[in-house]
Amino acid sequence: RRAAGWLALSGLVMGVGAGLKLTNATFALALCAALLTVGGGWWQRLRLSLVFGVAVLAGLAAAAGHWFLRMWLMFGNPLFPQMNDVFRSPLAQPVGVADTAHLPHNLAEALLWPFIFTLDGHRVSELVMRQMIWPVVYVLFIALAVRLLAGRLRGAGTGASASAAAGDATAGRERLLLVFFALGYLGWLKLFGIYRYLVPLELLAPLTVWLLLQRLCKPQLARRAGAWALTLCAIVVFPFSAWSHSGWTAAGFTADDPGLADPSSSLVYTVHGDPPMGWMATLLPPQVPVVALAGGFPESPAYLERIRALAASRHGTHYVMLVAAANxxxxxxxxxxxxxxxxxxxxxxxxxxxxxxxxxxxxxxxxxxxxxxxxxxxxxxxxxxxxRIDLAARNLALQRKAAEDLQRYGLRLRPDSCRVHRAAIGTEPYPYQLCEVDK
Incomplete structure (x- = not known):
């Protein structure tokens, strides 16, 4: 009962984490499966895994259930537009909407993936951070698998250190961590391939290297090899690039009021997915609807028809909001x-x-x-x-690209109406352009 209580609490925390960031769900599944490998009888392990899994679902419901319900009632898909090949909401194409750009291209790449993304960080991230610990932990896992298989074929143990570990009270916890790490990595490899979604395992990688060496080597050699390996991996990561940070301000997001003539009858479009402008929608007058076009959303005929109906109901001025150049x-x-x-x-x-x-x-x-x-x-x-950047020329290029995108929807941008307004995230300026659109 005590173990079940702790697992229920940890499952609840894991479920809340998955609800706040759905990409964490792969780690919830990995840990639920890894619990089947801890010590004790099969039925006991199954019960503990079930307790954890139910607690995960409870945490997920607590953190994101209200949002899932709202999306279901509004769009007929609790993850809209994700997984629309399953839920079939009419307002999006029946596709899964998964980013496959960072995944391995074939089986050979999948088998060598830790080496590939360590040498070429752009395969898994916009920023490059060379983490040598991934090839190290990968090779150690392979070495352990080979050793276990050889021991099984010989009908013997896996060596002195492994035998000692098997008799240790901590062996079950070590096995749980190693299995969780392996399953979490495989889930990430199959679904995402995006490095920032691998951070939970990155935090565990040094401990995993240490435990693998303890199982593969004699204790004194394992300690020495682990110290050297982790030290070198920590040194190799430097120098690295980062996203940087904006300075703090009293209001995290700010923007100039564009002075719309009649917000109650106006409409604002956006026409590019990168850089994102969804955050700007919250800074416009609340009665102004904001509609995304040409931003990568899997538009369906029903979606386009809904946009046309909304546009026909707004008799005031229609605008398009674009990013503005900033140096x-x-x-x-x-x-x-x-x-x-x-x-x-x-x-x-x-x-x-x-x-x-x-x-x-x-x-x-x-x-x-x-x-x-x-x-x-x-x-x-x-x-x-x-x-140095010619801001006016850059803004003009952005307007021309937007005009091409709007033409596909029967809309015409008026370049002479474009005005640049200030907006910022913290102290970092992110100006925007607002241009009138002819219906």
Missing amino acids: HEELTLAKKNQLASWLGQTGSDAACARLERMMAKVRFHVGVEPLAAPDGPRCRLALLPQY
Whole structure:
């Protein structure tokens, strides 16, 4: 009963996690299956697995049940538009809507996947982070599988360390972790292949390497090999790129009011899925419906008919909302100039020469620009030519692309009506364009 209680609590937490982020469901399934491998009789293991599974469903219902119900009542698909090949909502194509771009292309790639995405991080992520621990843990799992198979064929154990582990009270917990890790990886490999969905296993990878070495080697060798392997894997990951972070503000999301003439009868379209603009819909007047076109949604004839009916009911001005060009390098330029001035690197010709030598050795995307003023700073930092952007030309290109997309829906963009407005996430500006559309 005590074990069942703890499993019910952990299953509830796992279910809440899956409800908040559905990609975690693969790990809930992996752990539910891994519980069948712990010690005790078959019926006891099955009962514990069932307790955990029911608790997962309860946590899932608590975290996302209200949303599933709302989507079901509105669209006839609790995961709309995902898995519409199963639920067949008329407002989307009957497809599963799965991102397969990051999956292995064939069986050979699937078998070598940890090596492939370690060498080419772009196969699984937009950002590159070289994690050498994945080939290490993969090879160790294969070595353990070969050793277990050889021992089974010989009718013997798997070696001294494995035999000792089998008699240890912690062997069942180690087996649970290793089986969970393997099943979680296989589920991720089959469904996603996107690295950020693998983070739960990434956190467990060092411990998994350590446990595998304990089963494969004598204790002293296992400790030494584990220390060296984990240290080297930690070092190899540097340097790495990151998404960076926006500075904190009182309001996380802000946008200028575009001043719509009659929000109660207006309509706003969006026409690109990347970068996403759904967050902007919450900042427009609440009576204005926002409709996504040409954004990758699996549109069905019923969906298009619903859009036409909505458009016909809105007799005011129709708009299209587009992203506006912004040079994020310019945002950090002022801070870099302030830092250079504070360090005393702009007040004399000698200091400017020293600053120029420094900028030639670091990747700050800036160069040193001399100033002719007789007093004040003698130089300043300026963006290198390749990092300067013609914002007006970029906005015009975005308008032309949007006009092509809108034509497919019988709509015409009016370029002369386009205006750029401010919007931001934290301190990071994400300006947008609003243009009028002829019906």
